[in-house]
Amino acid sequence: GDGANPGSAFILDAKGNLYGVTPNGGNGCGIVFELSPPATKSGKWKENILHKFDSSGKDGCNPSGRLIFDQAGDLFGGTFNGGGGISNFFCKNGCGTTYKLHLANGKWTGTVLHRFTGKGTDGQSPTGGLAFDKAGNLWGTTFIGGVGKSSTCGDTNGAGFCGTVFELTPNAKGTWTESTLYSFVDASTGWNSFSGLILDQAGDLVGTTENGGSALQGTVFKITPKGKGKVEESLIHEFAGEADGAFPNSGLTPDAAGNLYGVVSNGGGHAFTCTEDSGGGCGIVYKLTPSSDGTWTETILYTFLGGADGAGPGDDRLALDAN
Numbered sequence: 001g002d003g004a005n006p007g008s009a010f011i012l013d014a015k016g017n018l019y020g021v022t023p024n025g026g027n028g029c030g031i032v033f034e035l036s037p038p039a040t041k042s043g044k045w046k047e048n049i050l051h052k053f054d055s056s057g058k059d060g061c062n063p064s065g066r067l068i069f070d071q072a073g074d075l076f077g078g079t080f081n082g083g084g085g086i087s088n089f090f091c092k093n094g095c096g097t098t099y100k101l102h103l104a105n106g107k108w109t110g111t112v113l114h115r116f117t118g119k120g121t122d123g124q125s126p127t128g129g130l131a132f133d134k135a136g137n138l139w140g141t142t143f144i145g146g147v148g149k150s151s152t153c154g155d156t157n158g159a160g161f162c163g164t165v166f167e168l169t170p171n172a173k174g175t176w177t178e179s180t181l182y183s184f185v186d187a188s189t190g191w192n193s194f195s196g197l198i199l200d201q202a203g204d205l206v207g208t209t210e211n212g213g214s215a216l217q218g219t220v221f222k223i224t225p226k227g228k229g230k231v232e233e234s235l236i237h238e239f240a241g242e243a244d245g246a247f248p249n250s251g252l253t254p255d256a257a258g259n260l261y262g263v264v265s266n267g268g269g270h271a272f273t274c275t276e277d278s279g280g281g282c283g284i285v286y287k288l289t290p291s292s293d294g295t296w297t298e299t300i301l302y303t304f305l306g307g308a309d310g311a312g313p314g315d316d317r318l319a320l321d322a323n
Helices: none
Strands: 018-022 031-036 046-052 061-069 075-081 097-104 107-115 123-132 138-145 164-170 176-183 205-209 219-227 230-238 260-264 284-290 296-303
Touching (some): 018 061, 046 107, 097 123
Antiparallel strands (some): 061 075
8 A cells, every 4th residue: 555666756845855656556556655854863754645546547557757846836747557448558447647636735636637548649658757838838758659650669550659749738727738749750750758858948848768769779859849839859869879878768857057967777888788797788877968059969977887886777867966
């Protein structure tokens, strides 16, 4: 009942409480939890379970990605499965949901904002965190789904396996309208975004795809809103494999200067093989620096060596301290 297998980054509120999700446990479909710090240094942190996803999965199942607060203190997130609907290889009683948790009179209440169907342009299996834009709309990505039906993405039966970028627009009566604004299509766009999105200083949205790019080793991409429901996608970086890393499934962290930081769990040596003290292939920490001409430069800050040094960094995002 306590939840199991936490994997996403925490978020903090102004009082120092931590919020996160576990994809498993609870009633079988995962939980949203809060950890409150102790009053004394020797005290213990207190856990408060804010929401247990229904075992039937009707409100979602297997929450994934980092939570996000709005200005009113409500929490927003997504689930990989559930919502009620079809069951297949990727969808378990539905193809995932986006949800809101609202606190009133000391009790958190959950609301489903959108149930993904995987049909038509709609994506399926949202992953990673959501992001608010300056107008109060929510943005996110789905791992698969959409209209991108390329054999490059693994499509074999006419289903969209490339993934999407979606927007949730708030309505006056508290409901939300979901729109698929972009479908990844092939190597030129990247596909299978696992990390969600963040907003950069220019108001564009950036994220990573686990696959695609010229070397098929994954990408860092940018989505630029163009108004009237239109967006433009461009690639900031295409991973080359081995020394450069491969298959990023972690999100990005911006600094005040507009640089982006991330990790890749594979590569970073002269081979992909990661064995104890192998000298490489065990993942990297990287930095992307923007230039005035719109290009970006990658710097590898650290290469994990395996063994006592650690390996396979992931699976959400880095955190920056005050320095």
